Amino acid sequence: MNALVFELVGPAGVGKTAVLQAIAHASPALRTGIRIDRLRQLPGMLWSLVVLSPALIDMTFTDAREAWPGLRHLGRLRTLPTEVIAAQASGHQAILLDEGPVFSLGRLRAFHGADGNRGPVARRWQSEMTRWSSLLNGIIFLDAPNTILAERIRQRSKAHQIKSGSTREMFAFLDRYRAAYRDIVQRMNADSHIPIMELDTSTASVEQITAHTVTALESWGVRLGDAARRGA
Numbered sequence: 001m002n003a004l005v006f007e008l009v010g011p012a013g014v015g016k017t018a019v020l021q022a023i024a025h026a027s028p029a030l031r032t033g034i035r036i037d038r039l040r041q042l043p044g045m046l047w048s049l050v051v052l053s054p055a056l057i058d059m060t061f062t063d064a065r066e067a068w069p070g071l072r073h074l075g076r077l078r079t080l081p082t083e084v085i086a087a088q089a090s091g092h093q094a095i096l097l098d099e100g101p102v103f104s105l106g107r108l109r110a111f112h113g114a115d116g117n118r119g120p121v122a123r124r125w126q127s128e129m130t131r132w133s134s135l136l137n138g139i140i141f142l143d144a145p146n147t148i149l150a151e152r153i154r155q156r157s158k159a160h161q162i163k164s165g166s167t168r169e170m171f172a173f174l175d176r177y178r179a180a181y182r183d184i185v186q187r188m189n190a191d192s193h194i195p196i197m198e199l200d201t202s203t204a205s206v207e208q209i210t211a212h213t214v215t216a217l218e219s220w221g222v223r224l225g226d227a228a229r230r231g232a
Contacts, residue, residue: 002088003031004222005135007100008213009185010142011177012160013149015201015209019142020098022210027224029093030217034083034100052078054120059112066111070121073104077128081135094222101132102139102188106180115183129184133192138220139185140213143178144202146171195220 008016024032052074059067080101087095097103105128108114114125150170153160162173188194197216199209214224 003090003092004094004137004220005084005088005097006094006138006140006217006220007097007102007136008140008142009100009102009106009181010201011149011174011181012162013152013156013174014142014144015152015206016098016142018206019201019209019213020096022206023096023213026210026214027093029224030222031087031090031092031095033098034080034087034095052124055124058120062112070108070112073107074121074124074128077101077104077132081131084135093224094217096140096217101128101136102181102184105129105132105184106177109180109184110176129187130191133188133194136188136192136194138195138197138216139188140216141181141185141196141198142201142209143198144200146174148202149174 008020010016020032023030052071055071055074059070084095084097105114105125108121108125112121112125114121116122150167153163153170162170165173185194185196189196195216197212199212201209204212218224
């Protein structure tokens with residue numbers, strides 16, 4: 001049986017990395033994170049430049065500064081399925097993505113208005129929404145109030161584009177991503193009945209969030225075993 005595919009999503013500062021690491025430690029039956037092998041995917045990435053050129057032109061005219069980041073996310077959405085399908089045959093019970101399709105679809109919606117119904121970017125976005133709705137088996141949505149997220153972003157050593165911004169700018173940034181993610185997961189749930197679990201990381205520890213995530217995955221058909229429950 002091929003591994004089921006899930007994604008851990010949420011705005012910056014919500015604690016995705018800590019939860020992902022804790023879950024990976026809890027169960028060897030769960031594969032966390034998949035990175036694109038750029039060397040192996042080079043032919044496909046080059047072809048993506050051709051296929052996505054209308055979208056690149058569209059994004060360049062809309063906001064040239066965001067065109068290349070947008071193209072990277074469109075290219076990632078095209079090439080990541082190959083890596084996911086290969087990983088499904090690796091013997092793991094499940095795959096938990098962190099920077100997966102919802103992450104890239106959210107970036108494109110938030111900064112390129114890609115949820116519209118016109119233009120090459122919107123058409124490509126909708127096409128990827130449809131494809132990934134058939135590949136994902138569930139979504140874990142982590143969230144917390146903006147005041148807590150902003151404080152976490154400022155305190156951590158990891159760089160972030162909004163880290164030096166004002167509180168108002170940070171809140172606007174977080175709200176933009178949150179709205180994008182929420183819209184996408186709701187569409188996927190409505191279109192393909194993908195189950196969603198929402199967890200508040202401001203009121204629960206990493207261990208508690210990990211335990212809830214393990215419980216959700218098992219309720220969705222993943223057999224992680226007693227080791228995962230003890231580790232969580």
